[in-house]
Amino acid sequence: MCLGYPAKVIEIFEDKKALVEYLGVKKMVNIALLKNVSIGDYILIHSGIAIEKIDQKEAEEIEKLFGEVQDANS
Amino acid sequence: MRYKMQTAELIWEIKNNIEKIGRSLKVIEVCGTHTVSIYKNGFHTLFEGYIDFISGPGCPVCVTHEGYIDRLVELSSEWTIYTFGDLLKVPGSSKSLSQARANGGKIKVMYSPVDAVEHLENNEKVIFAAVGFETTAPAFALSLEKVIEKGLKNVKFACELKTIDEPLKSLLQNHIRVDGIILPGHVATVIGVDSFKFVEGFKVASVISGFEGYDILLSLLSITQDILNEDFTVKNEYKRVVKKEGNVIAKGYIEKYFERTSAFFRGLGLIPGGGLKIKDEFREYSIDMSYDNTKQKDSLCRCADVLTGKIKPFECPLFEKVCTPISPKGACMVSQEGSCNAYFRYGKWKGR
Ligand code: SF4
Numbered sequence: 001m002c003l004g005y006p007a008k009v010i011e012i013f014e015d016k017k018a019l020v021e022y023l024g025v026k027k028m029v030n031i032a033l034l035k036n037v038s039i040g041d042y043i044l045i046h047s048g049i050a051i052e053k054i055d056q057k058e059a060e061e062i063e064k065l066f067g068e069v070q071d072a073n074s
Numbered sequence: 075m076r077y078k079m080q081t082a083e084l085i086w087e088i089k090n091n092i093e094k095i096g097r098s099l100k101v102i103e104v105c106g107t108h109t110v111s112i113y114k115n116g117f118h119t120l121f122e123g124y125i126d127f128i129s130g131p132g133c134p135v136c137v138t139h140e141g142y143i144d145r146l147v148e149l150s151s152e153w154t155i156y157t158f159g160d161l162l163k164v165p166g167s168s169k170s171l172s173q174a175r176a177n178g179g180k181i182k183v184m185y186s187p188v189d190a191v192e193h194l195e196n197n198e199k200v201i202f203a204a205v206g207f208e209t210t211a212p213a214f215a216l217s218l219e220k221v222i223e224k225g226l227k228n229v230k231f232a233c234e235l236k237t238i239d240e241p242l243k244s245l246l247q248n249h250i251r252v253d254g255i256i257l258p259g260h261v262a263t264v265i266g267v268d269s270f271k272f273v274e275g276f277k278v279a280s281v282i283s284g285f286e287g288y289d290i291l292l293s294l295l296s297i298t299q300d301i302l303n304e305d306f307t308v309k310n311e312y313k314r315v316v317k318k319e320g321n322v323i324a325k326g327y328i329e330k331y332f333e334r335t336s337a338f339f340r341g342l343g344l345i346p347g348g349g350l351k352i353k354d355e356f357r358e359y360s361i362d363m364s365y366d367n368t369k370q371k372d373s374l375c376r377c378a379d380v381l382t383g384k385i386k387p388f389e390c391p392l393f394e395k396v397c398t399p400i401s402p403k404g405a406c407m408v409s410q411e412g413s414c415n416a417y418f419r420y421g422k423w424k425g426r
């Protein structure tokens with residue numbers, strides 16, 4: 001029910017909405033819960049709403065490590 | 075390659091720590107997305123003999139009472155019910171919402187409650203099935219605000235929102251003794267690290283975790299180190315998202331529209347302060363959902379024992395035999411994030 005996913009902000013609209021992209025899919029989400037969202041930011045989406053900005057530097061570090069776990073234990 | 079090494083090293087280090095501790099550990103996760111990540115990555119097998127993973131009552135679908143479903147089924151003859159897809163198959167005491175829909179009940183699946191409100195007509199008679207923890211509560215607060223702004227008169231909320239702190243307290247106090255807790259990263263995103271300080275009083279190692287396999291390993295490392303150091307402060311491994319104070323705007327929305335109430339949790343029973351209800355000043359937007367939570371479906375389903383760590387899903391006599399994701403007999407098999415469902419799907423790694 002409550003899967004969250006990280007997405008990149010592509011465009012920002014009035015009424016606290018933004019177009020985001022995640023794995024090539026574009027979607028409109030609500031950004032009313034965040035301050036100062038800019039194009040290019042990564043945000044965490046949950047039930048159609050951005051619940052937090054993602055610290056990009058830290059995310060990139062972790063991202064490099066994603067997916068490796070399965071390889072390591074197979 | 076370098077990173078593969080790092081992962082392997084991490085695993086080695088966790089096991090090494092546990093050997094130093096000198097006994098196997100019980101670790102509980104309360105978030106369904108963590109449950110899936112643990113089983114999908116095969117950690118329950120990888121750490122067999124080292125860590126016993128227990129899935130607590132974290133998935134909002136799994137802890138939903140039959141009575142709530144019954145009430146929605148009843149209302150669906152007159153109102154259009156908007157619900158998250160996961161709730162559709164949860165068995166009520168006689169019918170699930172999807173069975174009610176097959177019998178003509180008006181039930182629509184929504185992805186986002188805020189979007190759904192934007193597309194409503196002025197005279198549509200709608201009930202939002204508001205379930206979830208503090209992660210989804212702001213979404214329902216925002217949609218309630220939109221309903222008020224748009225002046226929609228026929229829209230109500232069937233509020234069954236839950237809070238995470240009180241059930242966690244009850245679980246730790248009354249049901250289970252664990253060495254470590256993997257705390258829910260998305261709930262923490264909203265309520266913040268500080269809201270989990272109460273866990274420190276239970277003297278268990280705890281860490282707010284992200285959802286990738288690597289995050290879980292980092293969290294397990296943190297737990298084992300904390301046990302070795304007898305350090306029971308709450309750690310935050312999901313720093314790229316979770317802040318000390320959480321999302322202040324989101325918390326503000328929750329406080330504006332909701333207040334604490336007691337709520338029923340499958341497995342844990344009635345918990346004072348375990349739920350959120352719509353504040354009295356907005357009572358016209360809330361529909362009475364009171365139901366008898368003692369009346370339960372007569373079934374062999376053992377979700378309650380699964381959710382309190384008393385048994386593993388495969389110890390339930392119905393598991394895999396009559397209870398499967400296609401024909402679930404209990405809520406823990408319905409939700410993609412339920413422990414029975416995760417065990418079913420990733421069973422090839424089952425260390426049983
Ligand atoms: S609401 Fe969020 S934290 Fe809770 S089970 Fe779902 S994903 Fe996990």
Ligand code: SF4
Pocket residue numbers: 374375376377378380387390391392393394397398402403404405406407408414
């Ligand atoms: S396997 Fe099915 S019947 Fe058994 S506890 Fe899980 S959901 Fe309930």
